Amino acid sequence: MNSDAIALDDHSHAPSGVMRWLTSTNHKDIGTLYLCFSLLMFFFAGALAMLIRAELFQPGLQLFQPAVFNQLTTMHGLIMIFGAIMPSLVGFANWQVPLMIGASDMAFPRLNNWSFWLLPAAGILLISTFFVPGGALAGGWTMYPPLFIQGGIAYDIAILAVHILGVSSIMGAINIIVTILNMRAPGMTLMKMPMFVWTWLITAFLLVAVMPVLACAITMLLADRNFGTHFFDAAGGGDPVMFQHLFWFFGHPEVYIMILPAFGIVSTIIPTFARKPLFGYVSMVYAVASIAFLSFIVWAHHMFTTGMPLGGQLFFMYTTMLIAIPTGIKVFNWVATLWRGSISFETPMLFALAFVFLFTIGGFSGLVLSLVPVDIQLQDTYYVVAHFHYVLFSGSAMAIMGGVYYWLPKWTGHLYDERLGKIHFWLTAVAFNITFFPMHFLGLAGMPRRIPDYALQFADFNRIASLGAFLLGASQLLWLYIVIKCVRGGAPAGNQPWDGADTLEWTQTSPPPYHSFVIPPLVK
Amino acid sequence: MSALPASPERSHRSLLVKLLLVVALFFAFGFALVPLYDAFCLATGLNGKTARAPSIGVGGLARQAPSSTIDRSRVVTVEFTGTVMPGLPWEMTPLTDRLDLHPGELHQARFRVHNRSNQAIVGQAIPSVSPGLAAQHFEKLDCFCFAQQTLAAGETRDLPLTFIVKPQIDPDIRTITLAYAFFIVPPPRSSTESPADPTAKTLARR
Secondary structure, eight states, rough: OHHHHHHHHSSOOOOOOOOHSOOOHHHHHHHHHHHHHHHHHHHHHHHHHHHHHHTSSSSSSSOOOHHHHHHHHHHHHHHIIIIIHHHHHHHHHHHHHHHTTTOSSOOOOOHHHHHHHHHHHHHHHHHHHHGGOOSSSSSTTTTTTTHHHHHHHHHHHHHHHHHHHHHHHHHHHHHHHHHHHHHHTTTTOHHHHHHHHHHHHHHHHHHHHHHHHHHHHHHHHHHHHOOOOSSSSGGGGGHHHHHHHHHHHHHHHHHHHHHHHHHHHHHHHHHHHSSSSOOTHHHHHHHHHHHHHGGGGGGGGGGGGGGGOHHHHEEEEEHHHHHHHHHHHHOOOOHHTTTTTOOOOOHHHHHHHHHHHHHHHHHHEEEEEEEHHHHHHHHHHHHHHHHHHIIIIIIIIIIHHHHHHHHHHHHHBOOOHHHHHHHHHHHHHHHHHHHHHHHHHHHHTOOOOOOOOOOOHHHHHHHHHHHHHHHHHHHHHHHHHHHHHHHHHOOOOOSSSSSOOOSSSGGGOOSSOOOOOOSSSOOO | OOOOSSSSHHHHHHHHHHHHHHHHHHHHHHHHHHHHHHHHHHOOTSOOOOOOOOTTOHHHHHOOOOGGGGOTHHHHHHEEEEEEETTTOOOOOOOOOEEEEEEEEEEEEEEEEEOSSSSSSEEEEEEEESSGGGGEEEEEEEEEGGSSSOTEEEEEEEHHHHHHHEETTTTTOOEEEEEEEEEEEEOOOTTTOSSOOHHHHHHGGG
16 A cells, blocks of 8 residues: 555656646645745835835935825735735745655645635735725725725725734644644654744744634724614724734734744754754743734734723733743844854854844844833834835845745755855845834834925935845845756755755655655654 | 544544534634623723723712812823714714813713705714723713714704713823724614614623
């Protein structure tokens, strides 16, 4: 029976051409689809960011009317979060989780196909809102009423799109949990799992818990808009602030959904290039779990200015500050992994080191914002914009780039161009800081976010930020070139291009066979 | 698949069912947050909604504030402001901008409302008290926001509000802002229906 199955599986019996991708149930194909989709969305939402920075290049209204500018910021946020960061991390999970735990595929391959193919539908719906009467949604990615109740047809389309994205995320998360819990190779106990798998297991539980709450909140928005209910409509006795509570009950775990797998990627890269095992593995696992738990009880720190009693402000301030402890454990463990390591600086390692450094800056500005009296000053200023780009771009996105460089030789069988990779890294890291570091100063000086025009005293820093943003955007085209070049050819990678790597995927050929680990490996 | 430990399909399925239950549970929890939020706000006044005066519906001003509870040792400033929401062609100005009062005193404030359009329009005022914690102790004995207001074309009317700031109010609160937002009440969909409006039944919550 076993040998029959192997003989059958060794032949690639998948349909070729477009049907291979449309009907694929193979975790590697679906992982590739996720990554390609998110790359496309990354460039689309990145282009919107370029337009935003072009408008903000100098004071006054140059290119866009305020209504259009609001559409740009809203769509940039929504697409980057739901279209670029989240799907790319699911793409990593699809490729890497089965390979790292020695499973033959995901637990529910057909469900996997469906969770991917919902994404293009949702993406097309979201982008199509630019072409409907009234324009794309412009109420901010947080979808706050009353603005979100008053908008045009674009808002209904966006609600549908977010519903679809939510369903896709929930299905993907369930698939990942079942794969990890049920399909590990014999001998791989939970505490022997690679860190990346641990972070995704916990992330998947977060997704299962909070995506339904987001679905609730936007269902209520839909009902308020179309069915005459008054959940959030003050005219009928509803309360718009309640939406903020519902949204951030989802929204805060959501930010950890976007960063925990990035932690996992960095925790994989650093030991490889420091040629030492990850320092404090057990404490890393517990740190991730406690971050996930704490993320459920901090949501109202996004709402300090909505009028909260002192007790509430203190509670949410202290729980928010508490998150610094498990996060600090992780940062110190990464540093301790480097200590006395035999370190080399290939491109993935450069991204991982930049992650540790820049994410920590983002974490510190988060700590500043957690202080109620400071937050009341800085709410909705560019300081917040700087903070969440330090954790989302130099955090999630740069970890994703590092992960792409790290596993690209495994996925394609070719080595990427190391020289170009390093150039891409330095361009990205420098341009990122030119773009976002001045925003701290802009925010401290009082420049509000989401406004297309600004007072004259902000002109210099905005010009610097815009120039940095254009460089940052252009650098990503180099990344696209490197990735395409690596997919099309290059020096053969061999099974294990990184000598310090010790996870299971490196025991496979590069690229791995279409059906890998048909016989589960024995983990000692 | 066959190389995996005993019947993976079955254990997959039971885990899948459990996870789907978690999803359903959190979906239900999201909706359960709505009544929870309302109950929480009603108990604490967190969202700036005033508790409904107990005398309403029985006899308007029947219940006078007992004068013995007036706290003459401190002064609280009450500020009034009014906004007209989009879609309602009215103007609203508080005739009393601010009042300095002792907690426990009975006071009246007036708002002038003017209908700029050439047709009769029904509006509903929604109050909000800030800081939210003061809402619990801001007792309205009579208020134009307890009922819908109909203004004839071009009509101007002074709308009264009678209230007490209860002496139990937190000593740290020295200024209270009472903000009204006037919303348009959409005309009933069919003319044969009684003008009962969905907003009417929610009035109890103000």
